[in-house]
Amino acid sequence: MTEFDMRKLTGGRPIQLEPRQIFALAWAGAGVIVVLWGLFTSFYTVEASEEAVILRFGRFHTIDGPGFHGKLPFGIDRVLKGEVTTVHREEFGYRTLASGVQSRFDYTSRRAIAEATMLTGDLNMALVNWEVRYKIRDLRNYLFEIRNPRETLRDVSQAVMRTEIGNRSVDEVLTLDRTDIEDAVAEKMQALLGPEGFQSGIQIVQVNLKRVAPPDPVQDAFDAVNQAIQIRDRIINEAEGERNKNIPAARGDKERVVKEAEGYKIGRVNRAEGDTKAFISVLEEYKKAEEVTRRRLYLEAMEQLLPRVGEITIIDSDEAGVLKLLDLKKGKDQ
Numbered sequence: 001m002t003e004f005d006m007r008k009l010t011g012g013r014p015i016q017l018e019p020r021q022i023f024a025l026a027w028a029g030a031g032v033i034v035v036l037w038g039l040f041t042s043f044y045t046v047e048a049s050e051e052a053v054i055l056r057f058g059r060f061h062t063i064d065g066p067g068f069h070g071k072l073p074f075g076i077d078r079v080l081k082g083e084v085t086t087v088h089r090e091e092f093g094y095r096t097l098a099s100g101v102q103s104r105f106d107y108t109s110r111r112a113i114a115e116a117t118m119l120t121g122d123l124n125m126a127l128v129n130w131e132v133r134y135k136i137r138d139l140r141n142y143l144f145e146i147r148n149p150r151e152t153l154r155d156v157s158q159a160v161m162r163t164e165i166g167n168r169s170v171d172e173v174l175t176l177d178r179t180d181i182e183d184a185v186a187e188k189m190q191a192l193l194g195p196e197g198f199q200s201g202i203q204i205v206q207v208n209l210k211r212v213a214p215p216d217p218v219q220d221a222f223d224a225v226n227q228a229i230q231i232r233d234r235i236i237n238e239a240e241g242e243r244n245k246n247i248p249a250a251r252g253d254k255e256r257v258v259k260e261a262e263g264y265k266i267g268r269v270n271r272a273e274g275d276t277k278a279f280i281s282v283l284e285e286y287k288k289a290e291e292v293t294r295r296r297l298y299l300e301a302m303e304q305l306l307p308r309v310g311e312i313t314i315i316d317s318d319e320a321g322v323l324k325l326l327d328l329k330k331g332k333d334q
Contacts, residue, residue, distance in 0.1 A: 038073040045069075046081065051139045053080045063140060082139045087205055090154055092116070092161070093129035094210065107211075117215075118162055124170035125218075129210040130182075132157050132189070134202050141194070141201030149200055153193065157207075160188045174212055174222070175229070182207045 046052045046066045054061040054071060055078040071077035093116030097104040106112060107129065116127045134153065136142045146152050164181050165173055173181070186207040193200040214222040286293040 041071075041073040041075065043068065043070050044079050047083075049083045049085045050081045051084045053082075053139055053143055054078070055080065060140060060144070080143055082136050082142060084136045084139055087133050087135055090132045090134070090150070090157065091129075092131065092154070092157060093127065115158060118165040120165055120170040120173055121167055122169040125215050126165060126170055126173050127211070127213050127215060128161065128165060128173070129212070130157075130161060130185075131208050131210060133205040133208070135205055136201060137194075137203035138199075138201030141199045143201075145199045145201065149202065152198070152200060153189075153202060156189055156192050157185070160185050160192070164188075170214070174214065175226070178209050178212065182209055 044052065045068050046064055048066045050066065052064045052069070054064060056072065056076060058078070061077065071079065093107070094112050095106045095109065097106050107116070113127075116129055118126050118128050120126055132153065142149050161181075164184050168177055168181070186204050189207070190204045192198065193202045193204065213219070282293075282297075286297075
């Protein structure tokens with residue numbers, strides 16, 4: 001007979017159990033364990049930012065959203081979760097050592113340098129650091145369509161970025177086409193990752209060029225070129241400003257001169273037409289009474305001319321003396 005120490009249950013007295021009783025107790029304990037295991041494996045929770053893929057006997061069954069859910073226990077249903085609303089990030093050419101107010105980055109590791117070093121279209125070298133922001137658009141495809149979605153994303157991003165850099169000159173890469181490169185890389189990555197390419201379930205949100213620089217041995221030369229470009233741009237901008245200031249002023253002067261000339265022309269024409277009409281009217285009166293009109297015109301002319309005459313001496317060849325013209329203006333003043 002087998003003895004068990006059951007002093008706590010029997011007040012300190014040892015009891016003896018038959019083998020079949022021990023067996024029954026063992027099965028009862030196993031049953032309790034199985035029931036507890038079934039209870040603990042029959043429920044699961046999905047967070048607000050997640051979705052859960054349910055595998056039943058290893059095959060896809062359904063997708064559940066956030067909340068508290070039940071499932072078949074004992075590993076019949078298996079739950080795989082993924083954050084579908086979070087924007088994930090992959091870094092290329094650098095690694096973030098510490099993020100915050102004073103972030104620290106590593107640009108010198110062997111893998112980072114290998115990712116960043118690229119050949120441009122004019123056979124120059126450039127160091128390109130960038131990041132890819134993406135979301136999980138379809139969790140089922142993300143988990144099952146490709147073996148390693150994160151590594152696939154990294155490989156696709158590097159291939160597309162190297163192609164874009166290789167299609168541009170070093171000046172375009174370093175100074176001009178940053179936004180164009182970002183947009184082109186994001187578009188081509190999305191085409192490769194789906195829906196046109198792999199059904200990866202990945203949605204590219206944004207590609208950001210963090211730092212684009214020449215290799216360290218040519219950094220000084222590049223800085224000098226950049227300084228020259230800035231000086232050139234400044235001179236061009238100043239010239240454009242002068243042109244924009246002087247051209248409107250010249251146009252204003254031109255318009256003023258033209259308007260003055262047009263006004264002068266109109267005045268001259270009007271005066272000429274007035275003089276013509278006056279002459280014609282005088283001519284018509286003259287024809288009506290030629291002698292009277294001739295005398296009147298002579299007197300009017302003398303009336304206008306004589307006040308302007310100074311001292312005039314007339315010498316007549318038939319006279320022995322000198323005849324002085326009467327000074328009408330002087331007599332008028334006296």
